[in-house]
Amino acid sequence: MDRTSLDKKISPPIVRAIAAGIILVLLVFANSMMSYSYAAKNTPVRNQSILPGPAPLPIHPPEIPTPLPTPPPGLLGTLKVTTKVSGGNKNPSDFTITVSGNSPKPASFAGSSSGSTVTLKPGTYNVSASSVSGYTTTYSSGCSGSISGGQTIKCTVTNKYTPPPGSTTFLNVVTKVDNTNGGTKKSSDFTITVSGNSPSPSTFSGSSSGTSVTLHAGKYTISESSISGYTTTYSSGCSGTASGGVPINCTITNLYTHVVATLVVTTKVDNTNGGTKKPSDFTISVTGNSPKPSSFSGSSLGSTVTLKPGTYSITESSVLGYTATYSSGCSGSISAGQTVSCTVANEYQISPLLGKITVVKSVINNDRGTKKPSDFMIFVTGNSPSPNNFPGSVSGTSVSIQAGNYKVVEASMSGYTTTYSSGCSGSITGGETIKCVVSNDDIPPTPFIDTETVKLGKSTFLSDALRPLIDVGPSSNIIGGHVSLSSPTGSSDHLKLIAAEITDAGVQHAVAVNLTKTLDITPTVQSLYHTDLRSTFAGINPFTGAQDRVTHFTDLLLWNN
Structure with a gap:
């Protein structure tokens, strides 16, 4: 069998298994050698030969080979x-x-x-x-x-x-408000309108979080109601053509812009000629379309006033000795966002030398008058008198007046006559001082005279039988009057009320005389009659609370206390 055939028959797994077996055998052998070395070293040797021989070789444990790395599993x-x-x-x-x-x-x-x-x-x-x-x-x-x-x-x-034909498009309309410049409106204050193919809703209040609107495919436009002071801008999605299904975002932004105008009012004071006033001593007033503030103290640094567009005017309070001039910006018309400067210049003028009138008030109350000097009002006419009217004063009131003619008059007061001294009218020069005395004297009252018949009883004269008619007043005075006295038989004797003592409490005493016996006024004849009034009276009120008696003289009127 050639090597090629052998390689084909021996697969890689078999090779790996054989290698693992060899490594395992080596590990077991190494472990056995280590155990044997330990036993040989620590176990005594028995029957050791004493014959000489070669020296024993040292025993070393075998080296352990490094294990081969295990191949990693398949990577993911x-x-x-x-x-x-x-x-x-x-x-x-x-x-x-x-x-x-x-x-x-x-x-x-x-x-x-x-x-x-x-x-x-x-x-x-x-x-x-x-x-x-x-x-x-x-x-x-x-x-x-x-x-x-x-x-x-x-x-x-x-x-x-990819929307199907005729499907619904979703609009998301967001309304923003920028009040950086001082506006106060919010998104819901603006009304949004959507025009197009069946938008729903078509009108609604703005919302900063957005409002969802549905509409069918086609052209559409989103618009907003106009609010004064705000400029409106629209994003690209606020108008166009809806293709159906594709959401569209529309953002409406409202920026608050200045709708007010501004006036800067500067107050200047020139005291070169000796004046002492400062800008804050002058009061500035602004008229126009809702100026804020409309009145304020002058300032050399300038005071800022805001107002709505339109016409306006700036004026200043008058201060004695100063002449005011106004720059061109102190009146006219102003537009929204416009700033106009106004300068009010005050120059002190050397005042002319003034005259002085001292007005003294005198009141005489010797006929039961009760008014005092301050009850009378004095008026001065002439060239800028100051003050020109005031209550009377016994110590005198000083009036400053420019050179020229003048006159001091007094308001009339019932029950008093008025007289003026020579200094109360005429002409005065600068630096001159004149005294004017205005005098008032009370007028005595007119006595009340009338006649009334009184009947006498034979023995008793009742308190309501005699009715003397007199004019009474609050101060002690002597007045006169008449009464008639008639007897039961028809003969008449006439009594004249010749004296009456009157105090603040009323009539206290009355004295009458018999006119038919005026020649026989003696202690015996008793033609003089005196009454003491326990209960005072006023006008024609009768006596009360007392009883009168008649003596053997039928014409004797006697009051028994």
Whole structure:
């Protein structure tokens, strides 16, 4: 038998088995030699010959040969399967991937856009995806073929949506609002309208997360309601032609822009001639279309005012001694986004020398008057008097006035007469001081005179029988009046009320005289009558709470206390 025939008969597995057997025999022999050496070294030698002979050779354990490496099992191949989806509403995981070949692990799994790893033994293989309605699947070259141990192959499965004719298209409409410049609107404040082939919904409020709209194939347009102050832009997907089935994204962006104008108002003060005011002493007012702020203190650095477009005007409060001038920007028209500067310049002017009037108020209350100086109002007319009206003062009120004619007058007061000193009207020069005295005197009241008949009883004179008519007042005075006195027999005697003491509490005492016996006023005749009033009265009110008696003189009126 030649070598070639022998090689054909002896297969590689047989060769490997023979080699393994030889190695096993060598290992057993080596182990036996090590055991024998240990026994010879530690076991005493009996019947050892004493004859001379050659020296014994040293015993060494045999060397153990290095085992041959065991060949590794068969290497595996690796597949990297990536699943992609184009269009429609499906995800990669909605497709099931199947791998056939030499023991693939895993053999079936859900698709993944990041890729799935499959191991398998060398050999042929094939990758396929499950069928999903509306999608067409294509495979890269690495999705089928042969793989060797240790080899890595990439496979890409692409699923493209192909809508059938007349199918529904999905629009996703996102509404964005940019309020960086100070706007306050939100997405839902904008109304979105979709025109096209049966859009649903066709009108809705904007949403930052998006609103889903369905419509059939054909042309479409998405528009938005206009809101003042906002500029609207649309992405490319907000208009065009829907082919059906393919989702379309539309983004509407609303940017807030300035709809207000700006005024910068600067206040300047020139005190060269001796003034002391500063810009903040002047009050600035702005009129126009909703200015903010509309009133503020002046500032040399400038004050910013925002307002809506339109006409406007800037004015300043008047301060004595200063003349204000305004730049061209302090009035006119302003547009949205425009900034206009206004400068208000105040120059102190040297004031002319002023005159001074001292107005003194005098009130005389000797006829029961009760008014005081401050109850009277004084007015001054002339060349810029300051103050020009004020309450009267007994100590005097100082009035500054520029040179020229002037006059001091007083508001009339019932019950008082008014007189003016010579200084209360005329002409005054700068630096001159004039005194004006305004005097008021109360007017005495007019006495009340009337007649009334009173009857006398024979023995008793009741408190309500005598009714003297007098005019009473709050201060102590003496007044006069008349009464008539008649007797039961019809003869008349006349009494005249000649005196009455009146205090703040009313009438306290009254004295009357019999007119028919005026020549006989003696202690015996008793023609003088006196009454003390326990209960005071006013006007024509009667006596109360007392009793009068008549003595042997029928014309004697006596009050018994």
